[in-house]
Amino acid sequence: MIESKIPINLIRGTVYFKEFSFYEYKNICKMLISDDIYDIDKCFETILARIEASFSLNIIEKFECLVNIRNSILGKELILNLDERRVTFDLSSQLLNLIEEAEFTSSIQHAAADYLYSYKGRDISNATLDEKLQILNTLDLSIIKLASEVERIREQNKISILNDIVDINIYDTNILYFLKNIITSDLMDLYSFEYQILRHLNLKGNDLQYYTYPELKIKINMLMKEKEEKQNSSNSRSIE
Numbered sequence: 001m002i003e004s005k006i007p008i009n010l011i012r013g014t015v016y017f018k019e020f021s022f023y024e025y026k027n028i029c030k031m032l033i034s035d036d037i038y039d040i041d042k043c044f045e046t047i048l049a050r051i052e053a054s055f056s057l058n059i060i061e062k063f064e065c066l067v068n069i070r071n072s073i074l075g076k077e078l079i080l081n082l083d084e085r086r087v088t089f090d091l092s093s094q095l096l097n098l099i100e101e102a103e104f105t106s107s108i109q110h111a112a113a114d115y116l117y118s119y120k121g122r123d124i125s126n127a128t129l130d131e132k133l134q135i136l137n138t139l140d141l142s143i144i145k146l147a148s149e150v151e152r153i154r155e156q157n158k159i160s161i162l163n164d165i166v167d168i169n170i171y172d173t174n175i176l177y178f179l180k181n182i183i184t185s186d187l188m189d190l191y192s193f194e195y196q197i198l199r200h201l202n203l204k205g206n207d208l209q210y211y212t213y214p215e216l217k218i219k220i221n222m223l224m225k226e227k228e229e230k231q232n233s234s235n236s237r238s239i240e
Contacts, residue, residue: 015053023208032184
């Protein structure tokens with residue numbers, strides 16, 4: 001089984017991701033066939049469960065980890081067809097370290113406290129979450145007003161990426177569909193690749209749990225290059 005671990009450098013520290021074998025990655029792509037948001041979220045939590053960290057990941061860190069994991073499997077380039085032309089984007093520079101770090105929790109109260117940056121003209125952006133909650137509890141705000149304010153700020157947190165052709169918002173469930181699209185590969189392409197690997201590298205199906213997708217790509221490319229060189233050499237001798 002694959003035992004190598006890839007370091008992912010986050011602002012709060014380094015975490016480690018245990019690499020997927022080709023077999024495991026193919027199963028991830030099978031899980032991501034579903035368009036149900038809960039199925040997609042469950043799949044991503046399965047991926048994130050392979051991360052070793054000394055702290056709990058917040059929503060921003062999970063996003064950055066998933067992009068890093070994607071890059072380790074498929075490479076840092078994302079190719080899209082725009083206006084009938086193919087455009088290549090570097091995901092390492094386009095998607096990482098875009099969102100300012102903060103504490104994230106699920107309750108409205110904690111979310112509102114997290115957005116509390118000033119109080120009576122005093123900058124409290126560096127205050128702890130508990131300190132902000134204490135200040136929040138002294139304010140005369142209704143739940144409806146509080147919820148509306150949080151929703152307003154959530155909507156303003158969109159960030160344009162990929163040369164401003166895509167807007168992402170870490171609070172919006174659409175972020176899951178975006179991640180799904182950049183992480184998953186076409187299953188028929190994977191089956192075709194698997195067939196080529198088993199046919200040309202003398203591997204058995206069970207062997208695919210011992211190699212990562214990038215490793216197998218390198219091996220098959222080396223084999224194709226070797227065959228091409230032999231073919232060119234043979235053609236050269238025939239001409240002579």
